[in-house]
Amino acid sequence: MGGSCLAERLGHYVRLSASERVALDRLEEHDRSYRRGTIVISENDAPREMFIVRQGWLHSSVVLGNGSRQIMRFQFRGDMIGLPLLAFPDSPETVTAVTDVTLCPFGRERLAQLMAAHPRLSALVLALTVAERVSLADRLASIGRTSARARVSSLICEINARLRILGLSDGGAIQLPLTQEDIGDATGLTAVHVNRMMRGLVEDGLIERNGNHLRVIDEGRLCAEASFVDRTALETGWLPPAQ
């Protein structure tokens, strides 16, 4: 098993105490694997559990009345999934495995216990949730106020930045297990138009592509065009003392 993925992630930001580590390990006592394409949580269902991603890619999405789909966010190793369960009995979003995945399920009571016993972890979880909210807001601005090309660029920049801190970006070279339709649903575009934009980025020497493999060539220019801001760092000076 090799220790909690969430602990690994939080360990980037603070030095965890032994008892915090134990508490986090408990969130990931169990794990469960799903095949690529599986729906892990279904919109409007009442899930009983949340998950921490141990391995693989997922995304959360909604399907609107008109039949079109919007992908909200992609989730990677160490990300928490299904947190809306903390606020709503029925899931507002569908979570789908993009690749084969391994997830660690945990219940609300587990999290409540952890929060009661470990104020600093509570605060960290809150900070992570706030950071995710900010990241969604960035996406909102990108979709609401930028061109198709900038939207695609922005998505690539975000994915690359997030994979990098996980050690999954090798100098800008990443695995991108998404169809152009997925990218369209994440950026509010059609697959056809995503195709044209990506060819444009290739033509202009900003990225290279090869099947599922993508390489960011000129990250500076790509991020600048997209007004992309890296949100992977986290402020931790204010946290209460460890327990």
Added chain:
Amino acid sequence: MGGSCLAERLGHYVRLSASERVALDRLEEHDRSYRRGTIVISENDAPREMFIVRQGWLHSSVVLGNGSRQIMRFQFRGDMIGLPLLAFPDSPETVTAVTDVTLCPFGRERLAQLMAAHPRLSALVLALTVAERVSLADRLASIGRTSARARVSSLICEINARLRILGLSDGGAIQLPLTQEDIGDATGLTAVHVNRMMRGLVEDGLIERNGNHLRVIDEGRLCAEASFVDRTALETGWLPPAQ
């Protein structure tokens, strides 16, 4: 002063203990007023405080490289402002007073103390933040995947639903202190097009307008067209016991 606005809001969801009430009151010891139009927090500045809204409307927005603005969210009485300070030293967004406002400032340490002493309040604040994230995701889907008309409808539905629980919507009649440009910046449209969409909604008998005054006539149809889901209710069954 008349008690904490946040307590008032949380009181909708749980029965607060005396000591929780005291802790919440402490977050709102001070208050400060700002004139309509004032920038309360500036993008890229390093604010020292967060705020709870006591009175008035605000919005948070970003300005992109191309000069255009995206409004992320409107804030009303009882809402918390500036939470990104928990995750980032520099504000990712600008917060502007839409009307004259009264705000209660509080520092991170205050919140950290509160979270350490009151696990249930921690959990509630987390739940509220999650709910806000979901609400942003709804907006994202609206902007990414629906027509101009549906986007405007959706914004009206959301504002109406949120004002209603504050007792500020009188059977669908609300004060809307926004210019059509503001509405455009919130929905990813131009003011010109917002104008046409709103006239369309009036023409079709879905809303009525009169200066700053707006009345939702047929909420069912308006929300249905917009694929709007009300997120004002909050799940609280899982919370740890009060302190």
Added chain:
DNA sequence: CAAACGCCCTGATCGAAATCAATCCGTCCC
């Protein structure tokens, strides 16, 4: 009081992205 300004409204034109329609290509499966 006149001027300036902010905001609302409307018409004409433009353009970016959607839609429609095919073709191509690799892979899975019988």
Added chain:
DNA sequence: GGGACGGATTGATTTCGATCAGGGCGTTTG
């Protein structure tokens, strides 16, 4: 091997919303 299928690609056309331009109206301001 040969369909069948999912996904990428490309071209032609359409459309929704942006842009441009101007007018009206109420309110602040000098």
